[in-house]
Amino acid sequence: MIEKKYDLYDIVQMKKDHPCKKSKHFKIVRVGVDIKIKCLGCDNVIMLERPDFERKLKKIIQKHEEIQ
Numbered sequence: 001m002i003e004k005k006y007d008l009y010d011i012v013q014m015k016k017d018h019p020c021k022k023s024k025h026f027k028i029v030r031v032g033v034d035i036k037i038k039c040l041g042c043d044n045v046i047m048l049e050r051p052d053f054e055r056k057l058k059k060i061i062q063k064h065e066e067i068q
C-alpha cells in the first residue's frame, strides 16, 4: 500500500472530480476524525470520514509548506 501523507491546507486531487467540473482540485480545510475538503472550483465543502477520504484520494498536488 502506498502511503499518502496529507496535511491541513494541502491541495489534493480525488479519484472523482467534483460534479461542478470547475476544478479537479480540493483544499483540505479540516483534519480530524473527519476530513473536510473544499472544491477549488465552487467552494463547496465536502466532509468525508478519514478512511473514506484516504480511499478516494488520488494524489497530493501541492503541500501547504511549499506555497509559503
Ligand SMILES: [Zn+2]
Residues within 6 Å of the ligand: 018, 019, 020, 021, 022, 023, 039, 040, 041, 042, 043, 044
Ligand atoms: Zn465544485
